[in-house]
Amino acid sequence: MNKQSVCQLILQQLQDDLEIAVRAAKTAYETATHEENIAENKYDTLGLEASYLAAGQARRVEEIRLALNLWQNLPLRPYDARSGIQVGTLLGLEDADGHEQWLFLGPDGAGLKVHVVGQLVTVITPRSPLGNSLLGKFEEDEVEIVVAGTRQQFTVTEVR
Numbered sequence: 001m002n003k004q005s006v007c008q009l010i011l012q013q014l015q016d017d018l019e020i021a022v023r024a025a026k027t028a029y030e031t032a033t034h035e036e037n038i039a040e041n042k043y044d045t046l047g048l049e050a051s052y053l054a055a056g057q058a059r060r061v062e063e064i065r066l067a068l069n070l071w072q073n074l075p076l077r078p079y080d081a082r083s084g085i086q087v088g089t090l091l092g093l094e095d096a097d098g099h100e101q102w103l104f105l106g107p108d109g110a111g112l113k114v115h116v117v118g119q120l121v122t123v124i125t126p127r128s129p130l131g132n133s134l135l136g137k138f139e140e141d142e143v144e145i146v147v148a149g150t151r152q153q154f155t156v157t158e159v160r
Contacts, residue, residue: 001116003076003090003160006104009114010123014068021064025057067108074107079159084136087126091134092158093143100157105131130154 032050076088085091087105094100102121110131112123124131129145134156137143143154 001090001102001119001121001160003088003104006090006114006116006121007071007074007076009116009121010104010106010109010112011068011071013112013114014064014071014109018061018064018068021057021061025054025061028054028057070107071109081138084138084141085134085156085159086136089134090121090160091156093154094157096153103130103134105134 028050032047032054074088079089080086085105087107089105091103091105092100093103102116102119104121104123106123106125108125109123110125110128114121114123124134126132126135129147130143133143133145137156139156139159141156143156145152145154
């Protein structure tokens, strides 16, 4: 699995998400400002609700733009065995039950998923408990996190 190709797929997914969010924001804005949605009395809240939706959609567009900008400016360096896992690292992780997964520790866009050669790769960030605990770790290191009172243990199986 090539880190460059994974990054390109993530950039494309963010670009697609941005286009969808821009269309949704435009539709929400048009609905909020349409003359049929002008309140006729204090109980007529359709226009107000549409304006809340438009504001939320606009915030989502800005969040995706920020994430896209961070990814576009992410320097993809080869894995440095002295520094360990850093933002920009692609890694394999195995849980205590032997289930393996691929993660890309990125600057933003947590939860985004892309398929690379039939393999699912999930984006995590250092702001998550798992992402934070992976920083500075090395291949074969074990990582332990507690999520909702449940202890989870992982082993770093591969780093790129």
